Amino acid sequence: MFTPKYPPQDTAPPATTTTPAVHTPAPVQPSAPAPVPVAPVANRPTVQLTPGSALALAAGGGAVVLVVGAVLVSLLLAVAITGMSVAVVAVVLRSMLKDFNNQR
Secondary structure (H helix, E strand, O other), rough: OOOOOOOOOOOOOOOOOOOOOOOOOOOOOOOOOOOOOOOOOOOOOOOOOOOHHHHHHHHHHHHHHHHHHHHHHHHHHHHHHHHHHHHHHHHHHHHHHHHHHHHO
């Protein structure tokens, strides 16, 4: 149960001890680079912004900015209120401990 289990031994054939063959590389002939294939251009419809769609796009972007700004301001306000309440609790506890130590 607690004996280690080793993976099976490698079954590769043993290496032969022959003399290595001398390899001489063939001379490399410089050649021109292969041409890059050009992808066919798809016939996509072009997007044309009319004054009405541009106005709608600007209004949508403005609405997104206002919503994100309101969320960030509310988060900052929540953090500020939490910090103030923790500070008030710390002052009250300090006062209570001071009075407790004085009454002993």
